[in-house]
Amino acid sequence: MEMKWYIDSWSPVEGVVFASNRVCSDDPWDIERVQTIMMAAPDFEPQNVSRAMAFGAAQRGFQEQFSLQGAQESGFDTLELLSLFVRRTYSGSGSGPEGNDGDAPEPPQGDDGGNEPRGDWQRLKEFEGASKVKSLLSEIQPLSFDQRKAKLFDLVWQRDEADLKYARDILDGSAYAIDAPRPSHELYRLRAIARLLFVHEDEHRWYPLHEGGNALSLALRTPLPKNYAHAVGLPLKVKTMMDALNFLAADRRFLNQCAVASLLPLLLAVAANFCSNRAAASWQPYRPSYRKLFVQECCGFIARWLPFDELPESLANIVSDWSKLNTAAQRGV
8 A cells, every 4th residue: 555644633723743654554553564743833843753652642632644524544644734824724723614604694783873884895816807816826926024024015015005094994893893891992903903914094093903812812812794605706714803814824826816905904903903902002092103003014914924825736625625724624523
């Protein structure tokens, strides 16, 4: 039988994997005298280890083996392909989208002041002749981080603020989707961030932004607007900003099919949600250049996070199939 690199035990959320160069087996622990390696985030460099470490990790709660929907375990021809797969699943943090089979969307809900958050969300994939994200990612892939950041910023800044306005609409919609007994602090936080990106002529420049020590926890649980995933074609499991970050970081194939004009606002909204604390702590918000600096910070976040590397076809198929599994299936439950 063919020898490949098969996963013995792993934790995709933590970015740790034990794998051996062996044949496919229903019970890999019966196989002896094989080379076993460990890889771990952030560098995912293979290290030779004892097979007992892989077995011990499985006994302590790591998933055993890797297969798709109960099929025989999937193997990787080289350590490079295994590293790419584990890196991508780690970036996705086990988000596990479930597809778009769900209830019909509810009508948009306004706030007590009578302002109705935007409900005509643009679908991410249905734009005939539109510029595709695949071309943009391919163009940016060979660039350094600073060059990627500058390229994204130039693209956003030259589009007549359309992306920034749409990103603001997403953040405003998120503010009104908060489900908490007293959501006022979270609501005003998101509305403040929205006004860092775009301000209408007839309103105050922005709300005072006071992030506090729990800013990261607020960012992690920030919801997407009600019914946003259904409306734009994201899997229904993508319900929060963190879910969106995880899914887009894992599934390059989904990104390749999106239109730039539809995806950029979502990327900016997610980035602004996670960048706001660092920005508020270090900059003077009333300086004329503040908004430009904040958008640059958001573009830097996107440049660090998007999966620019194009995977080989065989591996792209594995990652795509894996990303379609729900969270329980990905974790072997």
